[in-house]
Amino acid sequence: MFKLSSVSIDPAALRRELPDQRAGACVTFEGWVRDRNEGRAVRGLDYEAYLPLAEKEGERITLEARSKYPILAAVGVHRTGSLVLGDLAVWVGVTAGHRGAAFDACRYIIDEAKARLPIWKREHYTDGSSEWVNCAVRGDVAQSNQKALGEISPR
């Protein structure tokens, strides 16, 4: 299951959906809004998403995780809207019989979600400026973004 949320993510509520008597491990990941990115002081950010496709692609990612690793359940939630420092931006929870698969699947889901979901981030900096992350087009930043884009396997 993978959903987008326009309101605060409640990890305790999400975790309550996971228990399973066959599970010996539960790995959860929380992505938080950090005060710096690429050397710039961040004061907050806005996430925008192409919602139906983001949820569809997120669902594909959790299904891929279930086929790659022996896990029991996988749940992901990603925020949209305006967030401030410390806010929870993304949450992933995985249960499995054993911890190895739970760790691996959780890592797979967050890594693929970052690379593939049609979600965009406008960062606001403490100097009052803001910009869409990964969308610069001049100089080194654009070149490094181009390289990063090329590393995403076409689907």
Place this chain on the structure above:
Amino acid sequence: MKAVHVQYFAILREQRGLTAEKLETDASDPATLYAQLREQHGFTLPVERVRAAINGDFAPISQVLRDGDTLVFIPPVAGG
């Protein structure tokens, strides 16, 4: 000519000044239409950095556009 519904997100939404529009176009594929729109509206991203979604799912940027398609141009993503 065909009618294509185009939706814009993030940097493209801001640069176009719209979230969606219906276009009558002779462009054969999203790449060609993007190049035309970029010229008209000054989109900063080159076509190489934009992906396409047609009718709700990712599609090749060279996929043939059909009358009535809904097209979304996808700028570089930044979730997480």
